[in-house]
Amino acid sequence: MHKRRPVFAPRLVRGSTSQMLIAVVAVFFALAVAAYFLVYLPNKTAVEQINGTPTVGQAPAHATSVAAPTDVDRLSVDQLLSEARKAMNDRRLVAPAGNNAYEFYLKALERQPGNAVAADALRETFTFASSSAESAINQRDFAEAQREIDLLAKADPENYTLTILRSKLDAQRKTLDREQQQQLDQQRQAALVQQQQKEAAARALAEQQAAAETARQQAAAATQAKTAAPRATTAPGAAAGNAAATAAARATPSDDVKITDAVLTRRVNPRYPTAAQRANQEGWVDVEFTVSGTGGVDGVSIVDAQPKHVFDRSAIDAVSKWEFTPATRNGEPMPVTMRRRIEFKLGR
Known part of the structure; x- marks a missing residue:
């Protein structure tokens, strides 16, 4: 006799599989909800x-x-x-x-x-x-x-x-x-250039004033010479004689007068101007001065110079510090006027 299989067995298997799937889905859903509330929300941002x-x-x-x-x-x-x-x-x-x-x-x-x-x-x-x-x-x-x-x-x-x-x-x-240091260096450089420009402008103004003063003195001397000309022509013979006598008296001292010249004992070399040194300038200055009875130097003035107004100040400053054994007349110190040339040359 043939045995029949129960018709409800496949249905039982299918029902068990469905319950397992539902359980798995439920577990995943629960895990997702837990992750959402425990992890996602706190770190949403x-x-x-x-x-x-x-x-x-x-x-x-x-x-x-x-x-x-x-x-x-x-x-x-x-x-x-x-x-x-x-x-x-x-x-x-x-x-x-x-x-x-x-x-x-x-x-x-x-x-x-x-x-x-x-x-x-x-x-x-x-x-x-x-x-x-x-x-x-x-x-x-x-x-x-x-x-x-x-x-x-x-x-x-x-x-x-x-x-x-x-x-x-x-x-x-x-x-x-570095940038701040560069800015400071640039500011210092700009200040230095500005200072040099001011000094150059001051020197130019001083030179202009000196030139104007020289022209004024020359004009005054010319006017004075014109004024003195008529007096000289009124008695030319007497004036010439007096001048010759005076010159002779100065040039030829009497036999009983003993004169000694002033002797330089301390010479101070002039300072070479920085601007001239940078420009490789050389030159000379003729100065005239008076050696006093004590051996000091007074009244230093510029007679001539080449180039003009470049080495004048250095020459005057140096000569003013010179010291001499004073000139004497019969053993007594006396002032004398002297002239010297100060040369400015770069060492090579």
Whole structure:
């Protein structure tokens, strides 16, 4: 007799398979819901940053106006995480100081070491935080950049990005120092050029005044000569005789008069003018002066010079410091007038 198989067996198998699928789907759904509430929501802002929202370090204008919570040290871990999420939403990742997500997360880790939410948020946003520090370096806000780098070091002290940021910060500081030094050098150079221009203008004005004074003296001498001419013609013979007698008396001293010349005992060499030295100028100056009865030099004046007005001052200053054994007349010191040529030559 042939046995029939129960018709309900396939249905039982299909029912068991359906229950298993429902159970598996239910488990996955429960895991998804748990992940959503435990992981996704606390780090929503960090996820948005990773998926391409604007750089965290570039906070909006209102970010710095958000008031920091009072008495942060008394906040619980949940409150710190809540403040951190608010800061993330406002893009206050590492700034401003005392009111940013990184500081809240770090404070939460201090209260509860190993807090997964805070640790994951710090790890996932480290790249964006380092971008903020790099932006501060590029803007040469070195104090803010250093603060953010120190904050990042608390979150991940072994991260190699910190070495790169510190190197960039050091390089930018050195670049700024060089630029400031160059600006100072340029300012000094400009001041030096301006001073040289003023000195050149003063010398030119002095030369013009000297030339004008010389012309005035020459005009006065010419006028005086014209005035004295008629007096000389009234008694030419007497004047000529008096002049000859005076010259003879000066040129030929009597036999009982003994005169000795002044002897130079101390000679001071003139200082070579800097401008002439730079221009490779050479020349000479004829000076006239009086050796007093004490051996000093008085009344130094320029008789002639080549070139004009270049070596005059140096020659006068040097000759004024000369010392002589005074000339004598019958053993008594007397003043005498002398003339010397001072040469200015560059040593080659």
